[in-house]
Amino acid sequence: MVDTQSDKQVLTLSEVQKLAEDKSRCILIINNRVYDVTKFLDEHPGGEEVLKEQHGKDASQEFEDIRHSPDARELMKKYEIAEIHKDDVRPVITVRNN
Secondary structure (H helix, E strand, C coil), rough: ECCCCCEEEEHHHHHCCCCCCHCCCEEEEEEEEEEECHHHHHHHHCCCCHHHHHCCECHHHHHHHCCHHHHHHHHHHHHHEEECHHHHHCCCCCCCCC
């Protein structure tokens, strides 16, 4: 499904799960955005296993717990493939300042 106002692909959670059936890819959801980080696996500073463990899942909490840098957040835009459909949107996770 494509949102005609933004030309960005919009996926339901079940559509994301369908994408995740392809085990040759690494699909993550972070704060209601869908990412295909397959091409980033070898470059991830924390190792590819951390990403693979979250394949097909909402990794928002794990992503925010690490407190990724602004540069890392900017890099993520390159791997964004869709947004989550409004009916499946979850509250956005933010960094906690302790």
